[in-house]
Amino acid sequence: MPKKILIIPSWYPNSDNELVGTFFREQAHLLNANGFDIKILFGVEHEVGFFKYLFLRFKQLFSKKQTIHNTYLKQNPEALSFNSYQYKKWPKKWKLKSRKKQYQQAYKTITKHWKPELIHAQCSANGGIYAHYLSKLNKVPFVIIEHQTFLLNYYNKYVQKGIREAVENAYKIGAVSHHQKRCILMNSMDCNPFVIWNLTDENKFEIGTKRPQKKFTILTITYPHLIKDTETFIRSLEAFQAICADDFEAIIIGNDSFNDSSKANSSHFETLAKKHQVFDKCTFYPQLTREEINSQLQTCDVFVSTSVAETYGVAVREAMLCGKPVIATKSGGVEDSITAETGVLVNLKDAEAIAVNLLRIKDKNIIFSPETIRNFIIGQSGRDAFIKTMTNFYN
Incomplete structure (x- = not known):
C-alpha cells in the first residue's frame, strides 16, 4: 500500500495566484504518482474587522462544521483548503492559537476516511507550527523541509517559539541546500538537517534547438x-x-x-x-x-x-x-x-x-x-x- 502523506504547505498555487508555490505542487504530484498517497491541507488566512468576525463566528456555530474546499487550490494531487478567519486586532499569540485549532478541525474532517501515516510541513513558518500541533494531538509523526530564508528574529516571539519547538521535535528536518542547513544551525537549533535538493523536473525543461543568429x-x-x-x-x-x-x-x-x-x-x-x-x-x-x-x-x-x-x-x-x-x-x-x-x-x-x-x-x-x-x-x-x-x- 502506498504510504499516506499529508502535506501542510506554507503557501500553495491557487485561483488567485497560480504561480505561488508551484514547486510544492510539482513535488507532491510526482510523489503521488510514484509510491505515495499524497493529500494537501492549507488554511487560507483572512484578517477581518470585528463585526465581520462576529458574523462569521455565529455562522460557523450554527453550521457546526468547518467547510473544506477542493476548488480554491490547484488539484492533482488532491488539495483541500479551508478559510481561517481572525479578528485583525488580536495579538499575534491569539491569531496563531486560533489557526492551530482550525487546522485541527479541518484535520478531523478530512481524516474520517483517510488517515495519514506522516505529516510533512513545507517550511517551518507556519506550516511546521501547524504540523507540530497536529502531530501532538493525533499521534502522527511529522517532518519539515525548510525552503525559505531562515531568519528566526524576523518573526514575532510567539512564532519564533513555535518554529523552534517544531524544528526540535520533528521526526526529521530537511534543508534545500548546505547553506540552508548552516542557517538553521546558526540559530542554535538542536537538530541535524538532511540536505534535500528541490525537484528540478527534466521533463518540463529541455535544451533548445539551434537558433538563427540574434543579439x-x-x-x-x-x-x-x-x-x-x-x-x-x-x-x-x-x-x-x-x-x-x-x-x-x-x-x-x-x-x-x-x-x-x-x-x-x-x-x-x-x-x-x-x-x-x-x-x-x-x-x-x-x-x-x-x-x-x-x-x-x-x-x-x-x-x-x-x-x-x-x-x-x-x-x-x-x-x-x-x-x-x-x-x-x-x-x-x-x-x-x-x-x-x-x-x-x-x-x-x-x-x-x-x-x-x-x-x-x-x-x-x-x-x-x-x-x-x-x-x-x-x-x-x-x-x-x-x-x-x-x-x-x-x-
Whole structure:
C-alpha cells in the first residue's frame, strides 16, 4: 500500500495566484504518482474587522462544521483548503492559537476516511507550527523541509517559539541546500538537517534547438526585494554596455504581487533600468506561464542571479536544465550546483565581475557544454534523484 502523506504547505498555487508555490505542487504530484498517497491541507488566512468576525463566528456555530474546499487550490494531487478567519486586532499569540485549532478541525474532517501515516510541513513558518500541533494531538509523526530564508528574529516571539519547538521535535528536518542547513544551525537549533535538493523536473525543461543568429541575450528572474538585489543586475548591464561593442538584450521576468497576480507590473525594474541608462536594452515581463518561461530560458545565452541569499535557487536550476551557463553571486543555495563546468560564481554586489564574465561568455573565451550542465542538474535533483531522496527521508 502506498504510504499516506499529508502535506501542510506554507503557501500553495491557487485561483488567485497560480504561480505561488508551484514547486510544492510539482513535488507532491510526482510523489503521488510514484509510491505515495499524497493529500494537501492549507488554511487560507483572512484578517477581518470585528463585526465581520462576529458574523462569521455565529455562522460557523450554527453550521457546526468547518467547510473544506477542493476548488480554491490547484488539484492533482488532491488539495483541500479551508478559510481561517481572525479578528485583525488580536495579538499575534491569539491569531496563531486560533489557526492551530482550525487546522485541527479541518484535520478531523478530512481524516474520517483517510488517515495519514506522516505529516510533512513545507517550511517551518507556519506550516511546521501547524504540523507540530497536529502531530501532538493525533499521534502522527511529522517532518519539515525548510525552503525559505531562515531568519528566526524576523518573526514575532510567539512564532519564533513555535518554529523552534517544531524544528526540535520533528521526526526529521530537511534543508534545500548546505547553506540552508548552516542557517538553521546558526540559530542554535538542536537538530541535524538532511540536505534535500528541490525537484528540478527534466521533463518540463529541455535544451533548445539551434537558433538563427540574434543579439546576445541575458535573462534573469527576480522580484523587487533587497534580498534579490536587482540593482546589481541592472548595474552589471550598465557595466557590460561600456565594454561590449555589440548590441545585446536583457530579459527581466518578475513582479512584486506575491498574493494577487492581477496587480503584476514591472515598474520597479523599469525605474532602475532608466536610472542606469540601460532601459533600451531591456525587455520586461511582469508575469509568464511556466511554458513561456521555458521558452525564454531556451533562447537566452546566459542566466544571471544577483541574490544576496538563495536557499536553493529554483530559477537557476531550471535555466541549467535548459543547458544555460549561469553567472551567480555567492548567495548560498546556488553554490551547490555551480562549478567550473556549469557556470561562474562572483562576490555579492560585484556588478563589474558579472559584466566581465558576460563578455567572456559572449566572446567564447569560456565555453560551456549544454549537455554537461543539464546532466549535472538531473543527476543532483532530477525526477529519479528526488524520488529516491524523498523515499529515504519519509522512511
